Amino acid sequence: NAGVTQTPKFRILKIGQSMTLQCAQDMNHNYMYWYRQDPGMGLKLIYYSVGAGITDKGEVPNGYNVSRSTTEDFPLRLELAAPSQTSVYFCASSYSGAPGQPQHFGDGTRLSIL
């Protein structure tokens, strides 16, 4: 019963490098989300998707891109890493059958940009 799986768990990047944070869920959820959590702060929504082929910006999308080619996968891409993107990133999913469904979270990816 994997739920939401994020890889990698930790990563250090140099300024200007790019990388993709992977997220996969095996619950057949249509809704998927990417959040960032800065120290002492709540979660800020970066991007979300309501189904394969459909994505939309959240509260803090600048510097990130997403794609959703399948129901299971929702990767997050950083094109030109900046120190301000140092954070813990969480992927989440929820069932789309009814509103207000709780979200299921992955274990997070701790990313440092140096």
Add this chain to the structure above:
Amino acid sequence: AQKVTQAQTEISVVEKEDVTLDCVYETRDTTYYLFWYKQPPSGELVFLIRRNSFDEQNEISGRYSWNFQKSTSSFNFTITASQVVDSAVYFCALSVSTGGFKTIFGAGTRLFVKA
């Protein structure tokens, strides 16, 4: 606009004490959902409870209880007889009918339970 305020940044209690975590929300929507999530030191977020705007019944689950009051826009969380394993960051969250039910999270309350 929607907002969730958790005014308590950190709370420290001694084991077996009762503790209440406050959550105040703002929204003009009449249909909305409130959540509590727990983030233990290991880092993952765990869903605890959901309450919709039409159900003001309080709920008790073991040592946990939740008090939802629309009159004060509050959804407070009480842990009775706290234990060291309750040490975590607790997030209150709000999901509204506009904007596709995206979820707005409070800043969290860090609870320390000392033995």
